[in-house]
Amino acid sequence: MTYRRATGFGLVITSAALTFVAAAALAQGAPPAPPVQVSAPLAKRVTNWDEYTGRFEASEQVEIRARVSGFLDSLHFRDGDLVKKGDLLFTIDPRPYRLSVDVSRADVARAKAQVELAQNEVERAEGLTQNRTITARDIDQRRANLNSAIGTLQGAEANLKTAELNLEWTQVRAPLAGRISNRRVDPGNLVAGGQSGATLLTTIVAVDPINFVFDASEADYLRYSRLTKDLRKVTSREEGSPAEVRLADEREWKRRGKIDFVDNALNARSGTIRGRAVFENKDQFLTPGTFGRLRLFAGEADALLVPDTVIVSDQASKIVLTIGPENKVVPKPVVLGQISGGLRVIREGLAPTDQVIIGGLANPMVRPGGTVTPQPGEIKPTGTN
Known part of the structure; x- marks a missing residue:
């Protein structure tokens, strides 16, 4: 009986000793809380963007089209060139339009001669009325002939201006300064002009200034x-x-x-x-x-800023790790703003008194709910934007 009791007592002491030794060993082998640098977010007045x-x-764009029809005679630019307003771009065969100008000038000269003749006849008739050798009806007729000749002259002069304008349009010039596209038609091809159905020759875009x-x-x-x-x-x-x-x-x-x-x-x-x-x-x-x-x-507004590197992605949201009670890591969802001074503006989610973990995040033991050893750090601007 004594042996058994002694033996039982001895067994109890041995179990307690083993438990104590195991607990001590476990306490000695537990890893310490990882050190991290913490700082309050930087409070600063920032410009919001x-x-x-x-x-x-x-800023301007023009389609260059032919105003008159004819064979394209030559071009005077390289594809993609910068051109100035008024630069010559294309030349349409001008010979038929020169002939039209010559014909119109001849019509004007003929009409002028008819006006001079009619004017002389009116003046002559007015001199004969004093002697009553001509009737009033004849005078009226000659005056009508003069007015008709004047009208014909005006029509001929208008036709001459049209012919000269068509001749001018055989030289296709840049209506604005800018960069020209590639030619759509090569020399030797027949191009159509006019108000509708005119051949597209190229395009020009003005790039200074430029719109966004x-x-x-x-x-x-x-x-x-x-x-x-x-x-x-x-x-x-x-x-x-x-x-x-x-x-x-x-x-x-x-x-x-x-x-x-x-x-x-x-x-x-x-x-x-x-x-x-x-x-x-x-x-x-x-x-x-x-x-x-x-x-x-x-x-402009007052804002809180943190380094962009301390922001962690959690699926679709962004979080910042902070220090909570008992040095526990507490994640806080945040709403991000723009970069200012090299730091990220936090629009929502942080308070000025929060202690943000800014260093030691690479340690895998620094995670939400874990215990860390905070050490003082500082958040400073790193840029000008």
């Missing part, structure tokens, strides 16, 4: 209308609201222009309204049809 996708369009066309939502339109009318934080419509644009391969907003047109009605199907901004394009780099991103000034 709204961004839109759109494309460039030519985009669509804005109804909500944005209302907000901008109130901002312009009530708050007076945007320049007047006559001067144009400021706008900036960048291309798909550009990171900075270096191209600056202004809004010069907003459509007079919203699209009933899409609920959007069309806007247009105009930009200088002296180097002719911007080409009609190119897509880009436009941003519009939307006023």
Whole structure:
């Protein structure tokens, strides 16, 4: 009996000892909470911008068509050239139109001779009336002949101007300055002129300045209308609201222009309204049809900013990891704004007192619900935009 009791007592002590040793070993082997850098979001007054996708369009575009018919004699440009207003582009065979001018000039000369003859006859008849050697009826007839000759002369002069105009139109010139497309007709072909059915020879687009066309939502339109009318934080419509644009391969907003047109009605199907901004394009780099991103000034406001690298994607939403009670990692869904000073504006989701994890996110143990060791950090602007 004594042995068994001793043995039983000994077994109890052994189990307790093993439990204590295991707990100690487990405590010594547990990994420490990973260190992370934390900081409150940077509070700063920023300029708000709204961004839109759109494309460039030519400020002017003209289809070059023949005004007179004939064989295309020669062309005076290379496909894709930059041309000036008034530059000679095509020449239509002018010989038939020169002949028409000569014929019209001859008709004018003949009509002038008839006017002079009729004028002389009227003057002669008026001198004979004193002697009553001619009747009043004869005088009236001669005056009518003079008026008829004058009318014929005026018609001949009009025909001469038409012939000269047609001759002038055999030289097809650029109606505006811009970049010309490729020729649609080669020399030697017969081209048709006139008001309808005229042959298309080429096109010219004006690219300096150049327009940028985009669509804005109804909500944005209302907000901008109130901002312009009530708050007076945007320049007047006559001067144009400021706008900036960048291309798909550009990171900075270096191209600056202004809004010069907003459509007079919203699209009933899409609920959007069309806007247009105009930009200088002296180097002719911007080409009609190119897509880009436009941003519009939307006023100034106080905002909270964090580095763009601390924002984590969670399916369709964006989250920022913060420190909660007992140093637990707490995710907070946020609504993102634009980049300002190299930092991301947080429109919704963060408070000025939140401690945002800005360093140590690469550690796989830093995850929602985990425990971390916070260390002080600082959020600083890294850029100018």
